[in-house]
Amino acid sequence: MDDGWERSRADEEPGRSGAHLDRGLPGVPGGGWAVEALDLLLRRVGETAEQVGARFPLYADPADGRWTSTGRGSWTGGFWAGLLWLRARHTGGDGHRSAAAVATAGLAPWTDADTATRGLILWYGTALATGDEAAAVLRERAARAALAAWEPTLGLVPWGAALGGPRLRARADGVPGLVPLLASAGPEGRAAAIAHLRRHLELCLPGEGSRRPRPSWRRNEENDWEPEPEPAPGWTRGEAWLLLAVADGLLLGETPTPSGGAEPLTDAAELLLARCGFLTGPLVPPAETRHPDGPRDTSAAAIAAVALLKLARVAGVPSASACAARAVAVLHRLTDAHLTRPGGPRPVGMLVDGCYDAAGGTAVRHELVWGDFFLALGLSALLGRVDLGYV
Secondary structure, eight states: OOTTSSOOGGGGOTTOOOGGGGGGSTTSSOOHHHHHHHHHHHHHHHHHHHHHTTSEEEEEOTTTOOEEEESSOGGGHHHHHHHHHHHHHHHOOHHHHHHHHHHHHTTGGGGGSSOTTHHHHHHHTTTTOTTOHHHHHHHHHHHHHHHHTOBTTTTBOOOOSTTSSOSSEEEGGGSTTHHHHHHTTHHHHHHHHHHHHHHHHHHHSOOTTOOSOOOEEEEOTTSOEEEOSSSOTTBHHHHHHHHHHHHHHHHTOOOOOTTOOOOHHHHHHHHHHHHTTTTTSOSSOBSBTTSTTSOBOHHHHHHHHHHHHHHTTSTTOTTHHHHHHHHHHHHHHHHHHSBOOTTSSSOTTOBOOBOSBTTTTBSTTBEEHHHHHHHHHHHHHHTTSSOTTOO
């Protein structure tokens, strides 16, 4: 066991569906590895909270676990609040609930920010806050604000200008979280959520002669959509974001097309599963498939695992059983080969080998707060402690 520091050779093994790990599924004996890993992750949450105080962690140095943090949370703040809520669920402690509530309250300024990432921020920052009235009010306010940002002529909520760059853009990471957040705003919000998802799929999914999704688009002066060069096709975290958004769309229930045709989201899920190698490729993919020997991204794998667990719940998805088995295999690999353990020089419970920005060389083998969150969420779901139909 390399304590997560060196890339595991097993990450290179495609086609390992993980059926032999079904004993880790809820209600089946033998899930001790998942219990142990979740405990380590939540221990790390406690250490992180002491280290960052009122700030929001972003990424941590893989050598010593020191966090780079932000004052307002940026697009990742909801994952920190979500981790704190997962810890509170795990321990039941009033102090832990209070800490989670404080972090969630700190996300309030993002409600009116001009960014499609408010879905990532305000859905995942509130969805686990069961019984917290303030979080419910914040989520309702955020849903109304997101719906107000919906532009029917474009068929989507624009990427926005809050994080810099042109406002009229459409990106793969502007869909996850925003689908369930919009849908929580009633029938009008639900319709906007599905339309927002479908419009992004129309843009991003590979067409004839294209292998991978194209994750980023912008509106040009002729009012046409044109692809942006970066992130380029093969950005595996973007592919995982799309799969997660499709899974959330499917979990909303039947959404027939105006013509009464078959549900296109099922087809989108199957296309993504096939084209992006979610069921057959490396369990932990490279951050960019155009650089197969470059850094891997454990956060992309963790997001994909949660998406696969969600797809496994959807009736009518042909690959549902394979999705469940593969999700278990991915979670097991992450905990076995990339999660720091007691006895080493680093803090325990770090999911290392996450890649924030391969092209820019920023935090390419680090612990990432969203990687920690999705690994903890996936393990919690596997153990029956969280219902992914509601998160």
